[in-house]
Amino acid sequence: MKKNNLVAGNVWTVGVLEFNSLKYLFITAVLFIFLGIPNYVLAQDQYFDSNGVKIRYVTKGVGDPVVLIHGWMSDSSMWGQDAAGNTKLDESDKGFQVIALDCRGHGKSDKPKNSADYGSEMAADVVRLLDHLKIKKAHLVGYSSGAFIAGKIAATHPKRVLSVVYAGQAPIIAETMKPSDFSDVDRFAKAVDENKLVAYLIEVAPTDRPKPTEEQAKAFADYYYADKDVKAFAAAGRSFPELKATTKNLKKYNGPILFMYGRNESEHVKNRVASVKSILKRGEVHVVEGGDHMTTIGKPDFGATLIRFLNSNKSK
Secondary structure, eight states: OOSEEEETTEEEEEEEEEETTEEEEEEEEOOOSSSSOOOEEEOOOEEEEETTEEEEEEEEOSEEEEEEEOOTTOOGGGGOBOTTOOBEEEOSSOEEEEEEEOOTTSTTSOOOSOGGGSTHHHHHHHHHHHHHTTOSOEEEEEETHHHHHHHHHHHHOGGGEEEEEEESSOOOBGGGOOGGGGHHHHHHHHHHHTTOHHHHHHHTSOTTSOOOOHHHHHHHHHHHHTTSOHHHHHHHHHTGGGGOBOHHHHTTOOSOEEEEEETTSOHHHHHHHHHHHHHHTOOEEEEETTOOTTTGGGSHHHHHHHHHHHHHTOOO
16 A cells, blocks of 8 residues: 555655654644745665664755754654655755754664664764764754654754754653653553554544544554564664753753744643753743644744744854
């Protein structure tokens, strides 16, 4: 079955994201990459060796480097794709070198099965990519769990960061982290271990909608997970607590910060953003009207706000 269809100019991606009380079966449009302007250029796959793990990335444009870090169970195509699912980057606004990578365990990058190979290594991959491209400093844009990775980089390599955007999530702060924060990830991983993804999909279906039948859940699992490495997803998800950073280290990064999420985002995410902003005692917050965790990235306001923030914080 074809995974992506071009419908009325929109690329529709079918997926499941389940994290911290945010449980969705969804069909969502990913229309905009970076600026929200549909002037896509097919990006050529490139690879580099990151401490023995092959990482795929794509890049377009010239100017201030901007690294786009996708969320869990996604890949670089979440920032823009064609009908065949190939990553496409927007070059409609000049002055930026846009870089999107497939985090290890995702997309076309290598997929270790041991959780010890993830965690802080996911952040190290981004820093190694900057080294590979001979980039001293870059803007970071992390969406969902990509915000965890961006936060870890800001805490461990603050001098490599020009600005940071935490979208749809916030960094993990060690002092406030609780084991229950990752209970939903553990449930997915357990379902993978026990080969019970169909039962899992039924269990996590939104309570405000009719429960999917076993046949429907199986069809969805076959549609979305058939060509995905769910064991790698599970390993990556289990490693999220290792992306934590202490308040002291997060405060070592003193550059510009933007928190951005949709008006209809989960209360969990809203509360985490408010908590982290309060702890750091700084950062701009922008709420995208009408957006939830899945649709915010496709709203024109998301791209417009992002480019405004990046333009206002270009390197001198």
